[in-house]
Structures are given as structure tokens and as C-alpha cells.
Amino acid sequence: xxxxxxxxxxxxxxxxxxxxxxxxxxxxxxxxxxxxxxxxxxxxxxxxxxxxxxxxxxxxxxxxxxxxxxxxxxxxxxxxxxxxxxxxxxxxxxxxxxxxxxxxxxxxxxxxxxxxxxxxxxxxxxxxxxxxxxxxxxxxxxxxxxxxxxxxxxxxxxxxxxxxxxxxxxxxxxxxxxxxxxxxxxxxxxxxxxxxxxxxxxxxxxxxxxxxxxxxxxxxxxxxxxxxxxxxxxxxxxxxxxxxxxxxxxxxxxxxxxxxxxxxxxxxxxxxxxxxxxxxxxxxxxxxxxxxxxxxxxxxxxxxxxxxxxxxxxxxxxxxxxxxxxxxxxxxxxxxxxxxxx
Amino acid sequence: xxxxxxxxxxxxxxxxxxxxxxxxxxxxxxxxxxxxxxxxxxxxxxxxxxxxxxxxxxxxxxxxxxxxxxxxxxxxxxxxxxxxxxxxxxxxxxxxxxxxxxxxxxxxxxxxxxxxxxxxxxxxxxxxxxxxxxxxxxxxxxxxxxxxxxxxxxxxxxxxxxxxxxxxxxxxxxxxxxxxxxxxxxxxxxxxxxxxxxxxxxxxxxxxxxxxxxxxxxxxxxxxxxxxxxxxxxxxxxxxxxxxxxxxxxxxxxxxxxxxxxxxxxxxxxxxxxxxxxxxxxxxxxxxxxxxxxxxxxxxxxxxxxxxxxxxxxxxxxxxxxxxxxxxxxxxxxxxxxxxxx
DNA sequence: TAGCACTGCTTAATCGTTTAAGCTTATATT
DNA sequence: AATATAAGCTTAAACGATTAAGCAGTGCTA
Numbered sequence: 001x002x003x004x005x006x007x008x009x010x011x012x013x014x015x016x017x018x019x020x021x022x023x024x025x026x027x028x029x030x031x032x033x034x035x036x037x038x039x040x041x042x043x044x045x046x047x048x049x050x051x052x053x054x055x056x057x058x059x060x061x062x063x064x065x066x067x068x069x070x071x072x073x074x075x076x077x078x079x080x081x082x083x084x085x086x087x088x089x090x091x092x093x094x095x096x097x098x099x100x101x102x103x104x105x106x107x108x109x110x111x112x113x114x115x116x117x118x119x120x121x122x123x124x125x126x127x128x129x130x131x132x133x134x135x136x137x138x139x140x141x142x143x144x145x146x147x148x149x150x151x152x153x154x155x156x157x158x159x160x161x162x163x164x165x166x167x168x169x170x171x172x173x174x175x176x177x178x179x180x181x182x183x184x185x186x187x188x189x190x191x192x193x194x195x196x197x198x199x200x201x202x203x204x205x206x207x208x209x210x211x212x213x214x215x216x217x218x219x220x221x222x223x224x225x226x227x228x229x230x231x232x233x234x235x236x237x238x239x240x241x242x243x244x245x246x247x248x249x250x251x252x253x254x255x256x257x258x259x260x261x262x263x264x265x266x267x268x269x270x271x272x273x274x275x276x277x278x279x280x281x282x283x284x285x286x287x288x289x290x291x292x293x294x295x296x297x298x299x300x301x302x303x304x305x306x307x308x309x310x311x312x313x314x315x316x317x318x319x320x321x322x323x324x325x326x327x328x329x330x331x332x333x334x335x336x337x338x339x340x341x342x
Numbered sequence: 343x344x345x346x347x348x349x350x351x352x353x354x355x356x357x358x359x360x361x362x363x364x365x366x367x368x369x370x371x372x373x374x375x376x377x378x379x380x381x382x383x384x385x386x387x388x389x390x391x392x393x394x395x396x397x398x399x400x401x402x403x404x405x406x407x408x409x410x411x412x413x414x415x416x417x418x419x420x421x422x423x424x425x426x427x428x429x430x431x432x433x434x435x436x437x438x439x440x441x442x443x444x445x446x447x448x449x450x451x452x453x454x455x456x457x458x459x460x461x462x463x464x465x466x467x468x469x470x471x472x473x474x475x476x477x478x479x480x481x482x483x484x485x486x487x488x489x490x491x492x493x494x495x496x497x498x499x500x501x502x503x504x505x506x507x508x509x510x511x512x513x514x515x516x517x518x519x520x521x522x523x524x525x526x527x528x529x530x531x532x533x534x535x536x537x538x539x540x541x542x543x544x545x546x547x548x549x550x551x552x553x554x555x556x557x558x559x560x561x562x563x564x565x566x567x568x569x570x571x572x573x574x575x576x577x578x579x580x581x582x583x584x585x586x587x588x589x590x591x592x593x594x595x596x597x598x599x600x601x602x603x604x605x606x607x608x609x610x611x612x613x614x615x616x617x618x619x620x621x622x623x624x625x626x627x628x629x630x631x632x633x634x635x636x637x638x639x640x641x642x643x644x645x646x647x648x649x650x651x652x653x654x655x656x657x658x659x660x661x662x663x664x665x666x667x668x669x670x671x672x673x674x675x676x677x678x679x680x681x682x683x684x
Numbered sequence: 685t686a687g688c689a690c691t692g693c694t695t696a697a698t699c700g701t702t703t704a705a706g707c708t709t710a711t712a713t714t
Numbered sequence: 715a716a717t718a719t720a721a722g723c724t725t726a727a728a729c730g731a732t733t734a735a736g737c738a739g740t741g742c743t744a
Contacts, residue, residue, distance in 0.1 A: 055401040056730035080422045284626035398700035
């Protein structure tokens with residue numbers, strides 16, 4: 001019960017495998033295959049339920065019709081959803097996706113890249129993590145097609161499609177100010193990643209823009225690896241500062257989850273004691289007793305465009321890198337409602 | 343700048359590719375390769391940074407060292423975590439994982455299977471969905487190795503590793519009864535899936551076991567596709583019945599998320615107005631104003647064992663199917679706290 | 685009546701690895 | 715001295731598909 005190969009069809013039709021290949025690839029015209037014979041071959045192929053062998057095709061063509069998707073953290077629902085969208089869109093373009101999660105760890109990310117390069121994926125979509133600049137540069141040097149998603153390195157000229165993190169944070173800050181909050185803090189990751197800096201810069205500029213002097217003690221940075229330990233003291237300090245904050249922006253979903261848990265423990269009331277705006281999006285935000293205002297990144301568009309860009313890149317030996325920034329949408333809910341109306 | 347192949351090494355060493363292959367596969371002894379030559383070949387391979395071509399190897403061996411993981415719904419955090427665990431464990435065994443989500447749709451599941459079979463994955467780990475019995479039977483018939491995860495078909499003799507859903511639901515029910523609740527409802531999926539029936543049976547038997555007569559109107563079934571529309575009336579009916587429920591078991595995570603949102607809208611107080619126990623696990627449960635009691639399935643063990651089972655199955659032409667049931671752990675929290683202490 | 689174009693097919697190389705079988709030499713055995 | 719054994723290689727086929735090049739045969743033109 002071996003699988004059916006071109007050879008089997010060829011034998012049954014009493015012709016060479018070449019002819020069969022021409023017919024089944026629709027090259028009968030260019031290759032001057034007789035009509036009758038073409039029909040016969042197609043018939044037999046159908047009867048035997050022939051399925052071409054991907055491996056053989058790939059070996060010959062050098063293309064695997066596979067793309068590698070490297071996520072920073074698959075347990076983050078934002079990325080999980082990116083994965084599903086990329087998968088669907090890739091399928092629509094005839095590609096299969098192999099997903100890997102770096103868990104924000106550059107070594108793991110490097111391993112994943114290596115494994116997938118060995119597996120000869122045709123290209124990558126990457127949500128890069130801290131300290132992965134070199135890996136990305138290596139891809140550029142090796143001329144491996146890839147697109148960065150949601151995070152990019154301004155110092156490296158690559159294709160990317162990202163949310164405008166600065167703009168989003170700015171909008172988040174402005175929103176709080178508009179709603180009457182004055183002492184606004186932010187909890188962000190301690191990270192050399194550009195997108196994180198942008199979020200911080202956006203937040204600071206929102207204050208600036210409204211002539212609220214930014215105070216260093218309003219900005220707390222915690223490490224991804226020690227998030228549970230470090231978020232708590234960060235919040236403690238924010239609410240017990242000389243100028244305690246009355247609103248807080250979480251720079252990521254993970255920070256929000258941890259922070260909100262602790263805020264619950266402290267029996268702080270959102271938004272009366274503390275208003276909240278967060279990046280990321282998830283069911284957890286809806287379920288909170290006071291639904292959380294968040295910055296909705298255009299997941300669908302991000303994912304689809306990433307695939308589109310990558311496919312183009314893989315098809316044509318490319319020109320200039322395409323770089324796209326997309327706007328996040330602020331979804332205003334109770335956690336940041338106007339102080340006036342309280 | 344083509345990739346380095348065996349041939350390149352062979353040329354540089356002035357030998358045949360066969361010899362190179364023997365050496366690099368550690369078969370120098372059996373194949374009587376001279377020590378010097380072996381050293382020379384290894385040396386050159388290193389210099390050229392030789393990486394074997396997976397495609398060629400796979401084509402020859404018929405093995406791709408790839409496994410397909412088909413999930414029922416990747417946006418469910420339970421499955422997302424399963425994915426990550428399976429991926430890690432597979433890697434440890436030298437396998438790469440291709441993930442697909444069927445979104446609880448048998449057609450999509452069938453498509454995924456077909457695509458991955460064409461891609462010649464060596465085996466599958468499957469969280470099957472409704473009406474996918476035939477697909478599973480087909481795998482059996484085609485002698486494609488696979489392991490069912492978390493859900494199985496009692497009518498088909500397959501390997502599987504699953505939570506004991508009956509037992510878990512029974513425990514959930516008993517827990518509520520122990521804590522003083524008497525009128526316990528359940529919201530489940532309308533589904534022909536065995537695991538769902540088991541959860542329902544467990545719930546009913548918990549009542550029975552405590553001599554609480556089960557009432558049909560306490561059990562509501564909604565359709566996965568129309569979850570948002572159907573959960574609300576289900577809850578409405580449960581709380582306005584002649585014997586309105588004072589506790590509610592959600593049979594899945596998705597049901598809980600939707601249900602709790604609505605319960606919030608209704609301004610019902612958990613657990614005073616309504617106690618809650620749910621299947622599934624997620625950050626959302628921690629974040630709820632009143633942390634949700636849930637049945638923790640042993641994700642890590644489930645995933646690891648599934649991979650282990652599959653690897654064994656793929657290595658040896660197997661014997662009897664291995665079938666494993668694992669216990670879920672009830673994590674008791676505020677949403678089901680004892681009525682007495684309230 | 686050679687020359688040409690066209691039709692319909694086959695041959696054989698190629699992608700990169702693996703591996704059974706075979707071919708030289710050199711060494712050991714009787 | 716004749717033969718067997720072993721050591722150290724090479725050859726070549728195979729996995730399955732693709733495709734450039736080539737070979738007959740037919741019909742047409744000049």
C-alpha cells in the first residue's frame with residue numbers, strides 16, 4: 001500500500017513519467033502533449049487518487065511552501081490570535097505555517113530560527129524579542145526573506161509591519177488626561193526593545209503635551225522574567241509616592257494581568273482609586289468587574305499584511321523594504337471613565 | 343552561495359559521497375572507513391559548516407520528523423498552553439510541530455488533516471471536535487500513527503490521553519454541595535462529544551449521589567457557534583426557574599467567559615447570588631473580582647504524555663492502544679465558598 | 685526531393701542523501 | 715603457493731518530481 005507516485009501513473013498509461021508530470025502540472029500546451037493522452041493521464045491520476053509528494057517537489061524546487069512564525073510569547077492571547085490569523089492567511093496563499101514561541105528569550109529565538117532554517121522554510125514572520133538584533137541582521141545577510149511583526153529595530157533596514165506604539169501610548173495618556181486624571185503612572189518592561197521605548201515616549205509626551213510635568217517616580221520598569229515579584233513593589237511605590245498616581249497605564253497585557261491581580265488584593269477600586277488603561281486585549285479585560293480601557297491593535301490587518309508582504313518578498317527578489325505603521329484604537333470603557341461623572 | 347552538500351565535502355576530500363555519508367552518520371565502524379580519512383572528512387564538514395538537507399533525508403527515509411498537532415480551538419488558553427508544551431516536548435524528541443486549529447469545525451479539521459498528511463507528518467496529536475469520528479477512523483484504517491488528546495471516542499479503539507471528565511465534573515458538583523449549595527445548574531455545549539456527555543453525567547451523578555433530584559431545567563445546552571446569543575437566555579432561565587439555581591457549573595472556559603460577562607451585566611453577585619465552578623483555566627479567572635473555582639486539568643502531563651505515546655507509537659509498529667485518564671484537580675476559591683461562612 | 689516545421693513523445697540529468705553491493709589491494713591462513 | 719579474509723574504498727540505485735534536450739514521424743513548402 002505504498003503511496004501513488006508519478007511512476008505508477010506512467011506505468012498504467014504506458015508512457016514516461018515526464019509526460020505525466022507535464023499533464024498534471026497543466027503544461028500540456030507548452031509541452032505538446034496529445035489531447036487523448038492528456039485525458040487518459042488525468043483519468044488515471046484521478047482513479048489512483050494521486051497526491052504529489054511535497055518532499056520531492058521541494059527538494060527539486062528548493063521551495064517548501066512553508067513559513068516560520070516566531071512569536072515572542074504564545075501564551076499571550078494577542079500573539080495566539082496573531083498566530084491563528086497568520087495561519088489562515090498563509091493557507092490562503094498556499095503556505096503552511098510552523099509556529100514557535102521564543103518566550104521573550106533570545107537564545108530560544110535563535111534556536112527556533114536555526115531549526116526552521118534547517119527545515120528550509122521559505123521565509124519568516126517574526127515578533128522579535130530583546131537582544132535578537134544580531135539574529136535579524138544575520139537573516140538580512142543571508143538573504144532569507146522575512147517580515148518583522150509588531151516590533152522592529154530602527155537601526156536595521158528591514159521590512160516590518162507594526163502598531164504605532166508611540167501614537168497608541170500618546171493617545172492612551174491623552175485620554176486619561178481628558179478624563180480628568182493628572183497624576184498618571186506607567187508600568188513597562190525593562191527592555192531594550194524599541195517598541196517599549198516608544199510606548200514610554202508616547203506616555204511621556206502625552207503628559208508634556210498637556211503641560212503636566214513628568215515625574216521619574218511615575219514610570220516603573222520591571223523585568224519580564226521576574227514580573228510577579230517586581231510588579232507589586234512597583235505599584236506600592238506608585239500609590240504611595242509623594243504625588244501618588246490616580247491613573248495607571250500598563251504597557252503590556254502581561255503587566256496588566258499581574259498588576260490588576262495585585263490591585264484586587266489591595267482592594268483598590270478601579271477607577272475611583274486608580275484609573276486604568278492597558279495595552280493588549282483579552283477576555284480578561286471584559287471580565288474585570290470594571291471593564292478595562294485598552295488599546296486595540298489591529299490584529300487582523302497586522303497578520304494579513306505580514307503574510308502578504310512576506311509572500312511578495314519571497315516571490316520577487318526585492319527592492320526597498322516596506323515599512324508600515326498601523327494605528328491602534330483606544331477602546332474606552334469604565335476603567336478610565338471621566339472623573340467628572342463619577 | 344549554494345548550501346553545502348555532501349558532494350562538496352566529498353570533492354574537497356577527494357572521496358565518494360558514500361564515504362562522507364558513512365562518517366557523518368557515525369557508521370565508520372560498520373562501513374570500515376579508515377581512521378585518517380574519517381578525521382579528514384569530519385574536519386572538512388566542520389570547516390564548511392555542513393548542515394544535512396532535511397528534505398533529501400526525509401525523501402529517502404520516508405520520515406519527516408514532524409508531527410501535526412490539531413487543536414479544537416487555539417484561542418482557548420488551555421489549548422494554547424497545550425500547544426506550547428507539546429512543542430517543547432516534541433523538540434526534545436527531535437520532532438518539529440505543525441499546529442492547526444479546527445475551531446471546533448469538522449470540515450476544517452478534515453482539511454488540516456489532509457494538508458498535513460500531504461506534508462507527510464509522521465504522526466498526529468489531535469484534540470478532536472464534533473463529527474470528526476470518521477476522520478479518526480480513517481487515520482486508523484490508513485495506519486497513520488496518532489494520539490487523541492483530552493477528548494476521545496469510546497466507540498473507536500485508539501490511543502488517547504484525556505482528563506477524566508466525569509470524575510472532574512462529579513468533584514465539582516460535590517464540592518458545591520459540600521459547601522451548602524442545593525440547586526446547582528450547568529451550562530454545557532450542545533455536542534455529540536463524549537467528553538461533554540461525561541461532564542454532564544458527572545454533574546448529574548454528583549447531585550444523585552447526594553440525593554438531590556436532578557431537574558432538567560437546570561441543565562442548559564448551547565451551541566458553540568452561537569455561544570454569545572444562547573448563553574444569555576440560558577442564564578436567564580436558570581435564575582428565574584421555579585427552583586432557581588444558587589450555583590452554576592460552566593462546562594468549558596468559553597462558556598464561563600461568556601456567562602460571567604452576562605452575570606456581571608445582570609449585577610448578580612458571585613457567590614452570594616450565584617456560586618460558580620468552571621472547567622478550564624486562565625488568567626481571566628484570577629482577575630475576576632471574586633476568583634473563580636475551577637477544575638485544573640494537568641496540562642503539562644497531558645501534553646508530555648501525548649508526545650511520549652506518539653513517539654513510541656511511531657517507533658514501533660504497535661500492539662494494543664494505550665488509553666490513559668488523568669485526574670483534574672479542583673482549585674477551590676471564593677466563587678464557591680461555603681454558604682455557612684458567608 | 686531535399687529541407688523545414690511541427691507534433692507527440694522519451695531520455696536522462698538533477699535536487700541531496702542513504703546504503704547494498706562490488707571492486708581493489710593488502711594481510712592472514714593453510 | 716594458493717586461497718581466504720579483511721580493510722578501505724567506489725559504484726550506482728533509490729526516494730519522487732521536474733524539465734531541458736533530443737528523437738521519430740508526419741505534412742508542407744519550394
